[in-house]
Amino acid sequence: MDTRSLLRTTGTVIAAAGLLLSGCTSGGSGEPRAAASSATPSAQPSPDPAALRPYYAQKLSWRDCGVPGFQCSTMKAPLDYANPGSGQDVDIAVARRQATGPGKRLGSxxxxxxxxxxxxxxxxxxxxxxxxxxxxxxxxxxxxxxxxGVDRSSPVECLTGPAMDKYTQVDQTPDDAAEEARLVTAFKEFAAGCQERSQRVLSHVSTVEAARDLDLLRGVLGDKKLTYVGASYGTFLGATYADLFPDRVGRLVLDGAMDPSRSALDLNRDQTAGFETALTSFAKDCAKQSDCPLGKGGPEAVGARLKEFFRKADAQPVPTGERDRPLGEALATTGVIAALYDESAWPQLREALTAAMNGDGAPLLALADSYYEREPDGKYANLMYANAAVNCLDQPPAFDGPEAVRTALPSFEKASPVFGAGLAWASLNCTYWPVKATGTAKPLPAKGAPPIVVVGTTRDPATPYKWAQALAGQLESGTLLTYEGDGHTAYGRGSDCIDTAINRYLLEGKAPENGKKCRGASKP
Incomplete structure (x- = not known):
């Protein structure tokens, strides 16, 4: 169960098809100027604007992706923005679907x-x-x-498929010194695999560098200002961009917001509490359903039964039909967490838990596989590899060793009696990372930027609502839009109130009133 700071929209909308990418030629617009940042988000030096001009002068050569309606291209970016033009570049895969009309095109x-x-x-x-x-x-x-570092853009690679299968099954609630040692070894082997297979890019996949790539993309698209919707971790990317380039901010929507001022330890502990909040909502709903496998009673009783199921899976993994991948506690927990991202997955979670409690772990394993982006042939997307690489570069590790985890366990278990121990130990993954962090936790005020809309969902499992409140308060021009409901992120998920407010902002430039609230469907 490696779920540390995996902040994204639901897995059902992230599935990707293969692409054919085209290269770049010279030409284009959007020449750079020196960044006018109020607070540099990392210790990395600002790049030389003159040395970046050839990159901004690229002209994207679009071609058919093989997916109807979409075009693809490739953009060049410096591997190291402190040394652009050195000949060490990365390829950034880009795709678009052109405006369908009617009405005047507003840009990208x-x-x-x-x-x-x-x-x-x-x-x-x-x-x-x-x-x-x-x-x-x-x-x-x-x-x-x-x-x-992601998928088609000079991806980080770490483990083979079989090795990743073993990694996802390592017990992350160690009961003794031997299990603790096996967990530490797994984290070390994961980090060593990333270093061995991805040494060239591993030091250059930070969010600051991705934000500079985002401005490069703005320039080569021909847009004077960036219009952007970032979900989940994408809000941190967007806020970082706004702080680096406040004068180039157009209309920014940050949905399911992160708090950039929180340390890795605090982020992980906050997220642990967020999943407990989501579990409470699921438990209340489950207790009212005739097919609830966790029985009746309040959230505490339901949570206790789920924790007991995890304990039994730890002692005796549930068969799944795959000899080498029974459903142990780690995969079972990941499957449950995957379904808590979106309340529409609750019926599927009830069915999967029912099957697992009756000796068939395959449905819950399928949920875990969707979370890890594992294909039926045993191949993994590089999601988890890039996730660790970026997180471990953006901030110093949450813990300096197992003893620190043991000290913090009570606070994690208070945040979530069900998930606390596992998520605390999962936070050890950056401790053994081969590359030193280049970023630190700090507010991102983006001084001088026009209004930026920050969206928070009150019972969001992955990005707790207080993070959205914090980010909206840190941004000099932040305006908070609240969705009172369940699930991760809010835009395009069924709330007319949310969609109308954001559509008006994107189409007319009119930000919603700060503090505006939209109510979701009532929950027990």
Missing amino acids: LVVNPGGPGGSGIGYLQAYAGIGYPAPVRARYDMVSFDPR
């Missing part, structure tokens, strides 16, 4: 699904490019990219 709307590690191209093709509200798609070219 760049979208990001989160992660870090989520494929923007997959998100665009599977959801945003066809599922965003029609008035928005009519007026904007819908655009996304795979950030550096």
